[in-house]
Amino acid sequence: MLLAGKAHTFGDDINTDYIISGKYKFKTLDMAELARHVMEDLDPNFYTKITPGDFIVAGRNFGCGSSREQAPLAIKHAGISAVIARSFARIFYRNAINTGLPVVECDTSTIGPGDRLEVDLAAGMLYNRTRGLELKITPLPPVMLKILNDGGLAAHFRKHGGFHLD
Amino acid sequence: MGQTIIEKILSRKSGRQAYAGDIVIAEVDFIMGQDGTSPLAINAFREMAGRALYDPSRVALVIDHSAPSPNEGVSNLHKLMRDFARETGCRLYDIGDGVCHQVMLESGVVGPGSLVVGADSHTCTYGALNAFATGVGSTDLAAAMISGRMWFKVPPTLRFECHGVLPPGVYSKDLILYLIGQVTADGATYMSVEFGGEAVRNLSMEARFTIANMAVEMGAKAGLMEADEKTATWVQRYGRRTFTPVAPDPDAVYAKVLEYDVTTLEPQVARPHRVDNVVPLREVAGLTVDEAVLGTCTNGRLEDLQVAASILRGRRVSPSVRFIVAPASRQVYLDALRDGTLETLVRAGAAVVTPGCGPCVGTHNGVPADGDRVISTANRNFKGRMGNRNAEIYLASPAAVAAAAITGKITDPREFVK
Numbered sequence: 131m132l133l134a135g136k137a138h139t140f141g142d143d144i145n146t147d148y149i150i151s152g153k154y155k156f157k158t159l160d161m162a163e164l165a166r167h168v169m170e171d172l173d174p175n176f177y178t179k180i181t182p183g184d185f186i187v188a189g190r191n192f193g194c195g196s197s198r199e200q201a202p203l204a205i206k207h208a209g210i211s212a213v214i215a216r217s218f219a220r221i222f223y224r225n226a227i228n229t230g231l232p233v234v235e236c237d238t239s240t241i242g243p244g245d246r247l248e249v250d251l252a253a254g255m256l257y258n259r260t261r262g263l264e265l266k267i268t269p270l271p272p273v274m275l276k277i278l279n280d281g282g283l284a285a286h287f288r289k290h291g292g293f294h295l296d
Numbered sequence: 297m298g299q300t301i302i303e304k305i306l307s308r309k310s311g312r313q314a315y316a317g318d319i320v321i322a323e324v325d326f327i328m329g330q331d332g333t334s335p336l337a338i339n340a341f342r343e344m345a346g347r348a349l350y351d352p353s354r355v356a357l358v359i360d361h362s363a364p365s366p367n368e369g370v371s372n373l374h375k376l377m378r379d380f381a382r383e384t385g386c387r388l389y390d391i392g393d394g395v396c397h398q399v400m401l402e403s404g405v406v407g408p409g410s411l412v413v414g415a416d417s418h419t420c421t422y423g424a425l426n427a428f429a430t431g432v433g434s435t436d437l438a439a440a441m442i443s444g445r446m447w448f449k450v451p452p453t454l455r456f457e458c459h460g461v462l463p464p465g466v467y468s469k470d471l472i473l474y475l476i477g478q479v480t481a482d483g484a485t486y487m488s489v490e491f492g493g494e495a496v497r498n499l500s501m502e503a504r505f506t507i508a509n510m511a512v513e514m515g516a517k518a519g520l521m522e523a524d525e526k527t528a529t530w531v532q533r534y535g536r537r538t539f540t541p542v543a544p545d546p547d548a549v550y551a552k553v554l555e556y557d558v559t560t561l562e563p564q565v566a567r568p569h570r571v572d573n574v575v576p577l578r579e580v581a582g583l584t585v586d587e588a589v590l591g592t593c594t595n596g597r598l599e600d601l602q603v604a605a606s607i608l609r610g611r612r613v614s615p616s617v618r619f620i621v622a623p624a625s626r627q628v629y630l631d632a633l634r635d636g637t638l639e640t641l642v643r644a645g646a647a648v649v650t651p652g653c654g655p656c657v658g659t660h661n662g663v664p665a666d667g668d669r670v671i672s673t674a675n676r677n678f679k680g681r682m683g684n685r686n687a688e689i690y691l692a693s694p695a696a697v698a699a700a701a702i703t704g705k706i707t708d709p710r711e712f713v714k
């Protein structure tokens with residue numbers, strides 16, 4: 131699967147309250163509505179800047195804080211094709227895979243705002259077309275790759291009738 | 297090869313010798329969801345074609361994050377939870393019962409050696425009861441509700457050895473804030489943390505919960521303590537089950553062991569907008585405060601309310617401060633009513649709200665105004681956390697919150713502690 135889009139860059143420790151604020155997520159399960167508020171406390175107009183396929187690019191510890199699965203879901207429904215970060219908080223990382231949002235761990239220090247990126251998950255490579263750079267991606271653990279390839283954990287359960295991770 | 301606490305619990309629950317780095321599928325003892333996460337879990341449950349819970353007596357849904365409901369959107373999600381509980385036969389804790397974690401600690405179903413998953417990041421609180429308890433998302437929760445199992449990558453363990461005795465006016469909240477400041481917000485990512493040593497053993501169970509509660513603020517998957525007679529007393533007060541405590545082996549392999557002496561620790565605060573932005577309180581003393589919040593899963597237990605009441609007894613909250621108190625549970629509320637703690641707080645000027653999470657998560661019960669500075673006993677101070685991105689949140693101990701409520705400024709609580 132080849133993903134392509136431009137980079138929207140953020141810093142370290144982007145927590146799930148920033149991704150989708152508690153004041154919205156407790157009210158509704160309408161992800162299209164929640165998507166409009168994604169990253170609002172950091173950039174009130176962020177949603178309007180997204181072209182479907184774009185990437186969120188961040189530093190360390192992306193998705194720290196609460197366990198809300200609305201965080202990866204709001205990102206996904208906003209049209210973001212993958213989150214690329216130096217490192218991820220563990221609950222967000224699991225939630226993203228479980229809901230079918232690719233998460234890409236690599237050194238993001240050379241990626242600038244607006245850079246045109248391509249991500250090849252199978253090959254484990256990220257290509258920065260703007261800067262002509264190639265970056266190696268930390269591969270997903272096989273268990274998570276299996277869940278992601280099934281389309282998330284719910285689809286995995288439907289397909290196998292339970293955990294089928296061996 | 298020796299094992300850490302989490303390696304032992306995951307070995308026991310998966311039926312194989314498990315060490316850091318292994319992937320295991322483990323049996324889950326109890327499953328909890330709250331009103332911010334259960335509705336999505338119910339959706340996922342349906343999407344997975346789930347028909348029944350693997351064991352309804354091992355599943356609880358708690359309505360605490362927006363309780364009672366502040367608007368029709370929330371009301372409809374609460375209804376979804378009540379309907380699901382009726383349909384499946386799981387437990388439902390409704391408005392007023394309390395913050396999910398305190399409810400779980402008082403439910404008697406969690407104890408030494410238990411494995412609990414909760415769709416709330418502060419599920420790690422039960423680690424103080426020697427249980428492996430961890431926060432998961434809604435889809436993982438639904439998978440556990442259906443199968444009674446969950447996959448885990450066994451984490452490496454970081455151990456804190458805390459020596460000495462905390463000085464008067466310095467509390468377990470100050471200790472955990474200090475430790476988070478030391479290791480930072482991702483210092484224990486993907487790791488299990490063990491808190492041990494004389495300083496931890498000397499703490500009450502309530503004070504220990506405060507520490508385990510905030511393990512996730514350094515990125516940890518679990519914040520575990522060894523069981524002792526205090527653990528046994530707590531479990532016996534609420535317990536209906538028997539538990540088998542889990543101690544680390546003397547030759548357990550740790551990723552790192554960090555030693556601290558708490559004898560000279562002073563009151564700490566986390567400044568906006570990061571939990572690891574920790575400094576000694578004196579560095580920010582004198583800053584004016586508009587709102588003071590006492591409560592939450594971190595510090596809303598009886599002992600916390602009593603500490604605040606001991607400082608506020610015979611004094612008045614500053615007219616420039618809104619002082620909001622949210623007991624962590626119905627049990628805490630009742631205990632604090634009976635022993636006069638709540639009367640002291642209310643006489644001093646506190647606004648007591650329904651046991652729950654509202655003030656901490658910005659759903660209702662105390663959303664700050666633009667430019668407000670809040671001092672809170674909660675565990676997170678992210679921008680917008682309390683519902684307004686233009687407010688500042690300082691995290692501190694119940695004593696520091698009470699002191700600030702009186703003076704209208706961030707104040708060293710030791711001025712009020714005999």
